[in-house]
Amino acid sequence: MMRLRIDLAYDGRDFHGWAAQPGLRTVQGELEEWITRVLRLDDPAQLTVAGRTDAGVHARGQVCHLDVPGASEQTALDLLRRLHRVLPDDVVVADVRPAPAGFDARFSAIWRRYSYRVCPASRTPDPLLRGHVVALRHDVDLRLLDEAAPLLLGLRDFAPFCKAREGATTVRELRELRATGHDDGTIEIHLLADAFCHSMVRSLVGALLAVAGGRRDVAWLERVAAHPERHNEVPVMPAHGLVLEEVGYPPDDLLASRAAEARAVRTLDDLRQERA
Amino acid sequence: MMRLRIDLAYDGRDFHGWAAQPGLRTVQGELEEWITRVLRLDDPAQLTVAGRTDAGVHARGQVCHLDVPGASEQTALDLLRRLHRVLPDDVVVADVRPAPAGFDARFSAIWRRYSYRVCPASRTPDPLLRGHVVALRHDVDLRLLDEAAPLLLGLRDFAPFCKAREGATTVRELRELRATGHDDGTIEIHLLADAFCHSMVRSLVGALLAVAGGRRDVAWLERVAAHPERHNEVPVMPAHGLVLEEVGYPPDDLLASRAAEARAVRTLDDLRQERA
Numbered sequence: 001m002m003r004l005r006i007d008l009a010y011d012g013r014d015f016h017g018w019a020a021q022p023g024l025r026t027v028q029g030e031l032e033e034w035i036t037r038v039l040r041l042d043d044p045a046q047l048t049v050a051g052r053t054d055a056g057v058h059a060r061g062q063v064c065h066l067d068v069p070g071a072s073e074q075t076a077l078d079l080l081r082r083l084h085r086v087l088p089d090d091v092v093v094a095d096v097r098p099a100p101a102g103f104d105a106r107f108s109a110i111w112r113r114y115s116y117r118v119c120p121a122s123r124t125p126d127p128l129l130r131g132h133v134v135a136l137r138h139d140v141d142l143r144l145l146d147e148a149a150p151l152l153l154g155l156r157d158f159a160p161f162c163k164a165r166e167g168a169t170t171v172r173e174l175r176e177l178r179a180t181g182h183d184d185g186t187i188e189i190h191l192l193a194d195a196f197c198h199s200m201v202r203s204l205v206g207a208l209l210a211v212a213g214g215r216r217d218v219a220w221l222e223r224v225a226a227h228p229e230r231h232n233e234v235p236v237m238p239a240h241g242l243v244l245e246e247v248g249y250p251p252d253d254l255l256a257s258r259a260a261e262a263r264a265v266r267t268l269d270d271l272r273q274e275r276a
Numbered sequence: 277m278m279r280l281r282i283d284l285a286y287d288g289r290d291f292h293g294w295a296a297q298p299g300l301r302t303v304q305g306e307l308e309e310w311i312t313r314v315l316r317l318d319d320p321a322q323l324t325v326a327g328r329t330d331a332g333v334h335a336r337g338q339v340c341h342l343d344v345p346g347a348s349e350q351t352a353l354d355l356l357r358r359l360h361r362v363l364p365d366d367v368v369v370a371d372v373r374p375a376p377a378g379f380d381a382r383f384s385a386i387w388r389r390y391s392y393r394v395c396p397a398s399r400t401p402d403p404l405l406r407g408h409v410v411a412l413r414h415d416v417d418l419r420l421l422d423e424a425a426p427l428l429l430g431l432r433d434f435a436p437f438c439k440a441r442e443g444a445t446t447v448r449e450l451r452e453l454r455a456t457g458h459d460d461g462t463i464e465i466h467l468l469a470d471a472f473c474h475s476m477v478r479s480l481v482g483a484l485l486a487v488a489g490g491r492r493d494v495a496w497l498e499r500v501a502a503h504p505e506r507h508n509e510v511p512v513m514p515a516h517g518l519v520l521e522e523v524g525y526p527p528d529d530l531l532a533s534r535a536a537e538a539r540a541v542r543t544l545d546d547l548r549q550e551r552a
Contacts, residue, residue, distance in 0.1 A: 008401055009400065009402060009403050009404075011403040011404050011406070058404055060401075060402060060404070089403065089406055090403050090406075091403065092401055092402075094400035094405045095400075124285065124368055124370035125368055126285060126336060126373075127285050127286055127287040127334075127365065127366050127367065127368045128285075128287050128334055128336070128366055128407060128408045128519070130287070130366075131404060132404045132409075194410075243404070248413055
């Protein structure tokens with residue numbers, strides 16, 4: 001059995017998210033079907049992914065893995081070449097290679113980096129970018145955004161910004177949250193954390209833009225961030241502005257221990273959920 | 277009668293080009309229909325455009341004009357606001373304003389700037405940009421491209437790069453032709469000329485990339501460029517990599533004389549065509 005690491009990008013527009021669902025077009029479903037066919041597997045391919053993106057969310061640096069019986073280096077090369085030929089043009093596999101020992105696309109990951117891109121109301125939106133840049137109805141004051149962002153950084157409970165899953169922890173470490181302006185007037189917000197809860201990126205961006213757009217002030221953001229559960233004043237931004245940009249892994253010799261650690265936390269979560 | 281200048285951008289993918297054609301979705305057709313409706317015009321709106329883009333070609337800085345009986349500054353503001361509401365999301369009107377005296381979107385223009393963007397074969401194409409970045413099957417040597425581009429600059433007969441129109445001149449002045457690399461590995465070729473003949477940009481880019489991809493050498497390009505008519509070794513690149521970026525006009529006091537000049541050349545062309 002050989003584990004293969006697959007790096008890929010996709011346009012999320014015409015997908016019902018990553019996770020396979022019967023009767024719906026999903027990235028996992030599309031990939032697993034083609035991999036099973038191309039490798040002529042007896043059992044359907046099963047992918048494990050680093051970031052389960054929601055419906056409409058894009059990815060430039062998604063990572064997943066797959067265990068293939070009797071695979072070799074050559075299998076990886078063949079798979080890459082053949083997937084290039086058969087996949088629809090909204091999924092692009094960038095690389096397929098044998099995974100290092102201990103690698104788990106989900107549990108070995110130490111961080112995920114997302115971007116969210118918007119066009120302020122005072123700028124004309126570029127129709128060529130409308131699939132991944134959200135046109136706002138207000139302007140964005142980058143000074144206010146820079147002032148508000150640090151309030152959300154660090155290891156904290158992101159419950160006010162998450163869709164609750166009973167028993168699951170919403171404690172995360174947000175390590176980067178900053179905005180950059182593009183030449184075309186659009187603004188890109190960059191977020192990096194060990195992991196993100198469901199709807200967390202879109203809620204953080206919604207809260208920040210409420211402040212940067214002048215509808216809320218920093219005191220509001222502080223109050224919201226201290227709330228013990230999902231806060232109903234936090235707007236959740238549309239999916240199509242969001243891109244999973246990159247997934248970070250530790251050096252190869254730490255892959256296995258990191259995976260064991262993350263799996264333990266997740267198992268604890270699952271136990272808590274069962275009890276709840 | 278007031279002349280309005282309209283600045284707009286569009287994603288050319290789902291349009292059969294700019295020019296209205298019965299039964300086909302075109303940018304002109306879409307705009308004229310909505311303008312006629314929104315302004316409740318007795319006679320259908322008739323637009324004159326700076327750059328008649330082909331099927332599949334995009335625009336970020338297209339310019340057109342329209343004569344409206346009894347219009348005022350307020351008409352321009354109202355039209356802009358209402359078009360924002362009703363137009364489909366692949367056409368974005370950036371501005372509508374009263375045109376200065378002597379302005380003609382087509383004949384007053386002194387230059388057109390286009391871009392053509394490609395992704396070399398060694399880079400993973402970004403699926404989010406696939407609508408306007410052409411994935412190549414070869415790499416691009418920017419050094420070769422920089423060496424070849426100057427050979428095509430200046431006032432010359434671009435017949436080898438144009439679809440012939442009997443009697444029409446193919447003499448143009450190509451003032452800029454250069455490539456820039458984006459951070460994502462894509463390459464953008466910038467072209468600026470007084471005007472472009474039919475298929476000229478896509479042929480120039482095709483010829484340059486043949487050299488920059490190593491399939492042809494500079495001697496070939498020189499031979500092709502000296503050919504008296506359309507050269508069949510010049511590849512015509514696909515439409516979707518091409519964007520009309522900007523149209524240049526002279527200062528307001530020169531608009532009318534420039535239009536008269538350009539109209540005279542065009543009339544001469546038309547006369548020649550009639551005779552041919």
